[in-house]
Amino acid sequence: MPATLSFLTRFSCRTWVRYSLALFPMLLSVSCGPESGDRPTPSASNPPTTSNREVKEFNVIDVAVIPALSPKEQEKQLESLAEYLEKSLGYPIYFQVTPSYEQAVELLVQEKVEVAYLGPLTYVLAQQQNPQVEPIVAPIEKSTGRPSYTSVIIARKAAGIDSLSDLKGKRFAFVSRSSTSGYLVPMAHFQKIGLRPDQDFATVKYSGNHDKAQADLEAGVVDAIADSRPSLLKRQKSGKLDPSQYQIIWESAPIPMSPIVVSKKLSPEIVSSLKKALINAPEGLADVTGAESAGYTLVEDADYEPIRQLQKTLEANSGPRQ
Template identity: 35%
Template sequence: MTVATITVATFLAGVSHAQQVLRVTTIPEEAATEQMRKFGPLTKYLEQAVGMKVSFVPVNDYPAAVEALVNKQVDLVWFGGFTYVQAQIRSGGKIVPIAQREEDTKFRSVFITQKNSGITRLADLKGKQVSFGSQSSTSGHLMPRSFLLEAGLDPDRDFKRVAYSGAHDATIASVVSGRVDAAALDITVWQKFVNEKKVDTSKVDVFYTTPPYFNYNWSVNADMPVELRDKITKALLALDMNTPEGKEILTLNRASKYIPTTPDNYKGLESAGRSAGLIK
């Protein structure tokens, strides 16, 4: 075999290999090391269930996760409800939500503050420094902002300063350190920090919990072959807390189980985004 032939064969093998890799990413709602820890066991599980190599591809921010799926640079994304809506709009309706956690049917955000801050209700935030997470976060920005507006508070007008931490763990840190007076974040991340004793609730705690709303999901591009989409969906729905593997994956993903979902579940988030001026 000539060198040229070997080169071409190697190239073609590489192309074939690339087509057999399922690329997965997630909105970076926590530190990169935590994202890798959280989704590592799931990628191994999907490799066995789908029969393909699975590669976890971290992205730098929430908009990058949207663009990655819209442009088919990745195949499967863990979106927040709002980033799913953004991807759906950006793609012209080509994003398909396939599964969500049962917890995502009645999701909530929490507002936290230092115990000595004097803040006990949303109205007390007037004139204060308040942090959200990423500007594209559902639980760390969109829905907290939406409920603030419903309560008659406009963050851009009524707060002394609005900050964006970029991630839920950084949001908690901003309150603990006193960089801001209060902040809003994902209730499950807060509960994880409390359960793991990473935050002292005698010093920092929740003073307001929002009403429920739909949130996160796993989504694919509509151009993915239906057979592959169905395999991934079936694998996610099959995860069971009664098996060691299922328990590990679901616990890491702060889920009791995955259930089917549809685009209609996120129409309320799109309406909230338009009302809050976050979708033009």
């Protein structure tokens, strides 16, 4: 079986299925017909191998990715990673940028994919629903040289917001209730200092991903947003979110980086090969947010215990996530 396939060709069918998920859940079972560069048809000379798991057809590794960026941009960012993994593992890799954070968790928990790029919180949520999933590696943030990042609150200077207390009466956007830096960490801090977004802010919006939250801020839809520093730096590098017009008014303590998580359906041999490939990956491959990484490092469940405890505290004070 050839190790590399046309990334754009592979995405042609997956893209249609992915965007259909939000409206037609039954399409999860749709299989794409053979295309140039698509899944190979088994034959006597090319039989389906089941060394990694009996139920997986043709040795294809499906990977769900949380929607940190716009789908097209995120797919482009992941192209080099897909090509590298296919060459390293010898298996076709099919990435799915899901419509929502929750969809990525669902696909992994229900074992409809074998691997997922999740955020720290979405990993915790997935592990609560399926204890068999486990994190294997996480990217090293290039700007810090560490497997951690921070959450930030960014505000429009024209809105007269210089501190968290100035957010009262203003319009605010979180990324998603399943986002670590775009909801969990800043929301926990709001609770700690007695700030109640549902009562103290003029409006509260959930933009869906980091790109959309940033776009809402730039368009003047909101006055401030919760974001991650790597995502902010990436946006500013592209010439947007000009520091002369926008400022960070709060930054969190370090947060463990977003892990790559695997299902127990993958054999130990495949998991070991995947770990080795990622640890030996060249610098610069995109992480889940599309930000540049300085390689990957091994992680384990205990690394995300602070996120688990933060989630429990938040739910205890405000009730379960909606």
